[in-house]
Amino acid sequence: MHLLTASNLSVFRGERLVLSNVSFSLPAGGILVLRGENGAGKSTLLRTLAGLTPLAAGALKWDNEDALNDLPSHAKRIAWLGHLDAVKPALTAAEHVPAAALAAVGLSAYAELPARLLSAGQKRRLAIARVAASAKPLWLLDEPTTGLDAASVLRFLALCETHRQGGGMIIASTHTPLELSGVEVLTL
Numbered sequence: 001m002h003l004l005t006a007s008n009l010s011v012f013r014g015e016r017l018v019l020s021n022v023s024f025s026l027p028a029g030g031i032l033v034l035r036g037e038n039g040a041g042k043s044t045l046l047r048t049l050a051g052l053t054p055l056a057a058g059a060l061k062w063d064n065e066d067a068l069n070d071l072p073s074h075a076k077r078i079a080w081l082g083h084l085d086a087v088k089p090a091l092t093a094a095e096h097v098p099a100a101a102l103a104a105v106g107l108s109a110y111a112e113l114p115a116r117l118l119s120a121g122q123k124r125r126l127a128i129a130r131v132a133a134s135a136k137p138l139w140l141l142d143e144p145t146t147g148l149d150a151a152s153v154l155r156f157l158a159l160c161e162t163h164r165q166g167g168g169m170i171i172a173s174t175h176t177p178l179e180l181s182g183v184e185v186l187t188l
């Protein structure tokens with residue numbers, strides 16, 4: 001069972017100290033929701049947790065060992081969902097993920113369509129399917145429900161529950177509440 005611990009994280013973007021003294025602890029099966037106004041630093045924190053933006057101070061530990069001193073190993077733990085959905089335009093939806101993962105986001109009927117022809121919400125659903133199919137323990141999700149219709153939000157929440165029940169962890173920024181039980185909220 002894994003444990004992610006952040007202690008007194010401080011992060012600069014350019015010249016500005018965007019985050020200072022951010023601390024949290026996330027156990028296996030835990031979900032942490034990042035809240036805060038535009039520019040509060042939610043995306044910055046997610047980037048930092050992924051090892052994409054460096055820490056100015058503080059420590060990030062995975063199972064009580066420094067998480068960021070071996071970035072290739074850290075990357076293997078993480079599934080990332082950013083604002084730009086990481087779908088490959090020329091590949092079909094079916095070429096991105098197994099059929100069961102496509103079904104879980106309601107895209108079975110679009111399996112043979114190149115990803116470039118999917119709508120914005122469908123692209124996001126395909127990106128969510130990739131995260132769900134990744135088998136990575138830590139999901140880092142930047143505003144995952146943006147652009148999703150109501151049924152797709154429910155499917156996304158179901159995927160989150162399945163991930164958590166298997167001991168997975170989720171950190172997600174959002175401006176809208178996620179209807180999941182046992183959510184920890186970190187306001188930046």
Ligand SMILES: Nc1ncnc2c1ncn2[C@@H]1O[C@H](COP(=O)(O)OP(=O)(O)OP(=O)(O)O)[C@@H](O)[C@H]1O
Nearest residue numbers: 013014015018036037038039040041042043044045
């Ligand atoms: N590459 C960069 N260089 C300098 N400043 C940056 C850079 N990227 C972001 N910032 C600044 O860092 C601050 C935090 O931005 P961030 O994207 O983390 O906020 P956020 O909470 O995710 O906002 P939103 O709700 O709008 O998505 C903002 O003031 C932004 O202008």
